[in-house]
Amino acid sequence: MSKSLTLLRFSLGQLLAGRRLIIIAVLVALPLVLPAVFAARADVDPATFTLDLFRQLVLPVLLPVVALTFSTSSLGSELRDGTITNLLLKPIPRPAVLGAKYLAAVLSSLLVLLPAEAVGHVVAARGLGSTQLLGGMLLATTVGALAYCALGVLLSLLMARALLVGLAYALLWEGAVVSVAPSASSLSIRGYTEGVLAAVLKGEGLDLTTRLGPVSATVLAAVVTLAALFLAVRRLERMDIP
């Protein structure tokens, strides 16, 4: 097995070790699946219900909380307790170490979020339902996880309270500031994910207005993700390891 794969497998094991995976998976699945059970029994349009739940619960809360939790602890906690030296004092370039830690955070986030979203969708629709809606949600979640995890890894290299700062960004900036100053959505990962979702659902007949067009949302998500990763690599290469 290559050194990078070893590093990725080990990092995934560290993030998902013990009961942590089960606890986070249950905390995420409950608010998505339970309402879907009640919606399936009521007379509501399953597609509209699922989309509303996704926009009001997954995008503003679950996605940033899960992705930032995994990404800030992936590299940050090892920096804090000093165990990162076990990985850095090896014949592996630091960008590869950072890449493995980032990918581990993204995969962990998706492992928790995607199944819960899919199950919630299937329960609400009492079947497969709209595959375009399901595909749009999964794609938007993936784009959001890629961007939030890049941000989380960068923050964890810059400060000790990275999770707190990341959550403040997601809840205050994306939640409050963007709602009163729509132009701020160009600096909102949530805005990018909504733009991607809208692009996939175009023509599906669902009510989905977004501040960013599909192209701008996709381009901005890619730029923010790559910029955060670039800055994180520079920081890791130049910083002193305590």
Place this chain on the structure above:
Amino acid sequence: MSGQPAAGAVVELRRFSKWYGDVVAVADLSFELGPGVTGLLGPNGAGKTTTLKAICGLLHPSQGEVLLFGRPIQRDPMLYRAIGVVPDGDRLYPRLTVRSYVRLHADLQGLNDPGAAAERAIAEVDMAPLADRRLKGLSKGERQRTKVAGAIVHQPALLVLDEPMTGMDPGQRARFIELIRLIGAAGVTVLVSSHILGEVERLASQILVMVSGRLAASGDFHAIRDLMADQPRTVMVKADDARRLAAGLIALPSTVAVEVDGDALRARTRSVDSFATALPRLARDQGASLREVRTTDESLEQVFRYLVGRR
């Protein structure tokens, strides 16, 4: 240890300095190291760990250069194939077993047969009976030995150890010292830091002495120890009848002064060894129970400062 042939110095520091804001941790440090065991001695806060971290590439020099095999490590991570490091602190993954921890090091070094290399390293540090135990359940000495196994699993040409014997019992220390001597005799360059003079004496023939971020002395251990012997050391003793013990201690030819404070006494001696030999006999003769005996760090620092003054 296979080591690796190296032309010139394995480690070379050229006017290395490291500072944090206004605080200077290490100033203008220059030395070269070749194969064999070298001890890095100095009191706590002397800059030993900063120097070792710079050699390992964990810290960037504020000024000067740190070269390994003639190259700066920051620009060449592949140099880590030839370097093994036992850093300060615990720095272990508590959920891993001894075997999986050492195997992780072997895998990340890209060894051809990582399983066999891990087993060999575990056996070298006498951890084979505990190989399947989780690290969180081990004693401090056992965890230290596991770190050493991780550092030697790829048979490095340069081994850097920061206070490696912390937490080891006397038996473990003796076996560890024998292992390090064997590694050094095989042509590996070994740099071991410690603030305990006796520990370094048993490990290394060559030493570097650091005080307040500067190199105070370097060279043959015995020559430097003779210089140190000129200065008395302070030994703290706690006993149930310190006053009676003090009367016996002051009669020793190497004792310079004794102060008694309740159940404790501070003796200044020109020979810690003869003091340590005489103390248990005196205590037994006078029926006193010894509760604590230690040399004080301030005392060691005083000796180091004396060395700086002589330069």
